Amino acid sequence: MSAISNNPDFRALMTRHLGWLADCERVFGPTTALQCYGRFHATDAQTPDWLVIGPPRQCYANSGRQFLSRVAAGDDTVHYAEGYAIDLTGVPVPFEHAWLVNGDTVIDPTLSASRGYLYFGVAFDTPFVMEALRRTGRYDGILTDGVSMRRYYGTPELFERGLRNPQRDAMPAA
Template sequence: MTDFEDVFKDLRDHIEWLVAGSHPAYFGPENALLKFGKCMTSVRDRPEYVPLGAKRQCYANCVKTVLLSPPGREVLFYAEGFATQKDGQSIPMQHAWLVDSIGNVIDPTWEAPHDHLYFGIVFRTAFVVEMLSVSNMEPGLLSAPTLMRRHFGSPALFEATLNPLHNAGLGSSNRSDRLKVRAESSSL
C-alpha cells in the first residue's frame, strides 16, 4: 500500500463511520460518496483566471468560478466530497473544488492544495445550476442533505447528476476498485 492508499483507506473508514447506524433504506451524502466517490490525487496550480476565493467559502468559490468563467476559457467542473492532508494528520473536511477536463483538481479556496488529497464526486454543471435555483442560490450539494433527499435522494437519481466525463462506469464498478489509488501524473 502506498502512503496515499493508507490515507484514502482512512478517509473511506471515516465516511463509513458516518454512515454506520443509518437506516438501510437511507441514501444520503455519505452513501453517495461511498457508491460514486473517486480518489483524486492529481492537483494542479490554480490558473491565473481562477481567483483565490474567500476562506471557508469553498462551495460559493467553486460555483462562482464555474458559472462566471468567460467564454473561451477552459471548462472547469464542480466537485464535492472530503479532502484531507496528504500526511493523513488532519480530520477529513467536507469540501468543494474544481476539476479540469482531464481530472486534475484545482482548488480556489485553499492556498496549499498540493498538500491535500481529495475524494469526491464531479457533478454535471446543468445540475449544479438547477440546484442553485431551487435552493435560493445557496451553494453546496452533498453538504445539504435536505436538498439531496428532495431532489436526488436515491442511487438512480443521484447517478443522473454525475458528470459523465469524470464518472464513467462508477455506478456499476466495485467500490474497492474505485478507492484504489492509481499513479497519476500531472502534465502541468
C-alpha cells in the first residue's frame, strides 16, 4: 500500500465512519458485516490490460460487468468487492463503492485514478456473486440490497459463506 493510503488519519476516519453507521443498525447488517470481515485493499498494482473504465457513478454495474467478463474468460483470480472508498487527494469523505480485487489489490472499473483512493471492504466468492446476480437480475450491489441482505445473508454465518476469504478481522478502534 502506498504511504498515503497507510496514513493513520485516513484509516481512523474510515473506522469512525463505520462505527457511526454500525451504531444505527439494530441487527446484523452491511456495516456490521464490514466491521467484522472488512479489510483495507492495496492500490499499488499496475492496471490490467483488460480493464475498461465504465461510466461514473455506476460502480456496481461497472464492477459486475467486468467481473462477469473475467469469469467468462476463465479468470478465477479476480473477485467482486464492496465497501467504502475515500478520495485521498480531495475531500476525504467515505462513500459506498464496488470494485474488483486480485488478491487484496484493487482493480477499479469506475475510478480511473484508483491509486488516489483508500478502499475498505469485503471480497465475495464467485458462486455467491453469481447467485446474488441470478436472484436479483441486476447489478445493484450486495451490501446495498437491504432486502436480500436480511433474507439471504442476514447472519454472520450466512454472510461468511459468501466471502472469498472469510477471516474475522476486528475493525481497529478509532
